[in-house]
Amino acid sequence: MNVVIFGLGYVGSAAAGCIASQGHTIIGVDVSDAKVAALNSGRAPVYEPGLDELIAAAHADGRIKAVTRVSDELDNCDIAIVCVGTPSGVDGAHDMSFIAQVTREIAAALKPDRASPLTLVYRSTMRPGSCENIIWPIIESHLGAEAEKTVELVYNPEFLREASAIEDFFHPPKIVIGTLGGKPSANMAKLNEGINAPVFEVGLREAEITKFVDNSWHAVKVAFANEIGRVCQNLGISASEVHAIFKSDTKLNLSAYYTRPGGPFGGSCLPKDVRALQYIAADTGSATHLVDALIRSNEAHKHHQFLHATQGLEAGARVLLVGLAFKLETDDLRESPAVDMARKLLEAGYDVDIYDPKVAPSSLVGQNLGYAYSVLPRIDDLMVTQQTAESREYARIIATNRLIDTLAIDRTKLVDTSAIA
Numbered sequence: 001m002n003v004v005i006f007g008l009g010y011v012g013s014a015a016a017g018c019i020a021s022q023g024h025t026i027i028g029v030d031v032s033d034a035k036v037a038a039l040n041s042g043r044a045p046v047y048e049p050g051l052d053e054l055i056a057a058a059h060a061d062g063r064i065k066a067v068t069r070v071s072d073e074l075d076n077c078d079i080a081i082v083c084v085g086t087p088s089g090v091d092g093a094h095d096m097s098f099i100a101q102v103t104r105e106i107a108a109a110l111k112p113d114r115a116s117p118l119t120l121v122y123r124s125t126m127r128p129g130s131c132e133n134i135i136w137p138i139i140e141s142h143l144g145a146e147a148e149k150t151v152e153l154v155y156n157p158e159f160l161r162e163a164s165a166i167e168d169f170f171h172p173p174k175i176v177i178g179t180l181g182g183k184p185s186a187n188m189a190k191l192n193e194g195i196n197a198p199v200f201e202v203g204l205r206e207a208e209i210t211k212f213v214d215n216s217w218h219a220v221k222v223a224f225a226n227e228i229g230r231v232c233q234n235l236g237i238s239a240s241e242v243h244a245i246f247k248s249d250t251k252l253n254l255s256a257y258y259t260r261p262g263g264p265f266g267g268s269c270l271p272k273d274v275r276a277l278q279y280i281a282a283d284t285g286s287a288t289h290l291v292d293a294l295i296r297s298n299e300a301h302k303h304h305q306f307l308h309a310t311q312g313l314e315a316g317a318r319v320l321l322v323g324l325a326f327k328l329e330t331d332d333l334r335e336s337p338a339v340d341m342a343r344k345l346l347e348a349g350y351d352v353d354i355y356d357p358k359v360a361p362s363s364l365v366g367q368n369l370g371y372a373y374s375v376l377p378r379i380d381d382l383m384v385t386q387q388t389a390e391s392r393e394y395a396r397i398i399a400t401n402r403l404i405d406t407l408a409i410d411r412t413k414l415v416d417t418s419a420i421a
């Protein structure tokens with residue numbers, strides 16, 4: 001295929017060398033004369049191990065060249081890949097001016113009488129909604145009604161890391177292809193031929209947010225590791241031994257466990273032990289800002305779930321809350337997020353029934369008993385049997401866990417707070 005790459009920085013240059021090595025023909029475009037000159041003399045425009053060799057080989061084959069401005073070159077191209085920079089703007093959001101500029105140049109150079117649409121792929125990291133709200137309007141303003149026939153718009157995030165960019169390009173952790181409506185793209189399939197990785201064909205926004213999620217998660221991991229490292233150092237504990245124990249647990253620690261958006265955390269251990277770690281950190285001057293934010297983040301999520309579950313619900317409406325314990329198959333109510341949900345529903349004036357067959361107020365003892373009655377003093381009157389739950393008319397049914405699957409109820413009234421779809 002003929003591929004044009006806009007932006008010959010770290011991402012664009014690596015893409016140029018790697019895609020050329022797969023046998024495709026490359027035209028690189030960059031506003032920098034120096035980068036264009038480097039590529040045209042068979043050298044990589046940036047330093048990346050192994051890249052000079054790939055570009056020299058493609059240059060020797062006559063399959064790579066560069067220009068500072070694109071015009072008729074686009075006519076014979078199958079794919080255009082945009083890798084221009086999206087640096088931080090003054091307000092912290094991405095500065096989208098390079099994206100807007102390069103999109104205008106592409107739209108102006110595109111001719112509507114193409115034999116097949118140009119697959120226009122954005123690899124730069126940008127805010128979800130950018131393809132639909134910035135890029136497509138620019139294309140449409142140049143091509144009008146011909147836009148859809150002329151351009152297949154794709155967002156394809158790049159997962160390479162500098163210094164191992166070539167290895168990462170050919171062995172990515174995943175391939176994410178975002179299109180309008182999540183439709184597969186034949187040209188993207190051709191471009192990714194021979195690359196073995198799970199493929200996700202999704203909508204543009206799901207693809208656009210991928211890098212934010214990944215990079216923020218990586219930042220969370222580094223910050224968390226360093227907070228634990230500080231606490232250990234201040235307590236004279238071997239951080240490296242603690243790390244060895246931590247990372248050995250691929251069942252609960254380094255796994256997909258606890259990563260699905262849904263219910264807040266709760267129960268007798270997590271909130272208590274997070275607060276205790278906060279205390280130790282403050283006591284030792286370890287300044288654990290990330291750990292300190294966990295309880296507040298969780299409380300914010302509980303309130304978000306309450307607002308989501310009661311959206312559009314009339315004051316005084318009858319509500320069934322399904323699941324009161326902090327998880328299935330326990331009667332432990334201590335710091336159960338469902339207890340907070342019940343309290344918020346009551347405080348807002350709803351007529352609340354609660355169904356949880358494992359929770360019998362008369363059997364609660366000790367701290368569990370004290371906690372339940374201090375937060376829900378009317379708990380005895382609120383609990384209902386399965387028969388009542390299934391027979392009463394409710395304006396809304398709020399599920400906090402999979403207990404809902406055991407009830408024969410009208411699901412049109414259901415809000416499931418245990419999962420965010």
Ligand SMILES: NC(=O)c1ccc[n+]([C@@H]2O[C@H](COP(=O)([O-])OP(=O)(O)OC[C@H]3O[C@@H](n4cnc5c(N)ncnc54)[C@H](O)[C@@H]3O)[C@@H](O)[C@H]2O)c1
Nearest residue numbers: 007008009010011029030031084085086098102124125158
């Ligand atoms: N560097 C990485 O490891 C990495 C990894 C994944 C994703 N990304 C994302 O990819 C994008 C590019 O990153 P980078 O590190 O390669 O940036 P970079 O700053 O190294 O390169 C961007 C290039 O775009 C060129 N450019 C600007 N306007 C142009 C225009 N109108 N026409 C042609 N060229 C133009 C610049 O001259 C520059 O050479 C960013 O959005 C970044 O967040 C980077």
